[in-house]
Amino acid sequence: MRRLRRxxxxxxxxxxxxxxxxxxxxxxxxxxTSVDPTPGGVTAAAGLVGIAGTGLLYxxxxxxxxxxx
Numbered sequence: 001m002r003r004l005r006r007x008x009x010x011x012x013x014x015x016x017x018x019x020x021x022x023x024x025x026x027x028x029x030x031x032x033t034s035v036d037p038t039p040g041g042v043t044a045a046a047g048l049v050g051i052a053g054t055g056l057l058y059x060x061x062x063x064x065x066x067x068x069x
Contacts, residue, residue, distance in 0.1 A: 014056050021052045 028045040031037075 010058075018052075018056065021048065024048060 025048065
């Protein structure tokens with residue numbers, strides 16, 4: 001029970017969302033090697049990386065879950 005109380009929920013949620021995002025990025029990477037990339041596909045991949053990156057940075061910031069933000 002003590003271990004469960006120490007788990008920080010935003011970090012666990014970020015880690016749980018990281019795996020599907022890595023699978024999606026792997027699919028984009030495979031598609032780049034097997035077909036000609038389109039500007040829309042490259043833009044979508046860049047947007048995914050940007051959004052996921054800011055979400056992960058937000059979850060790992062110094063005051064995660066603090067009430068005095």
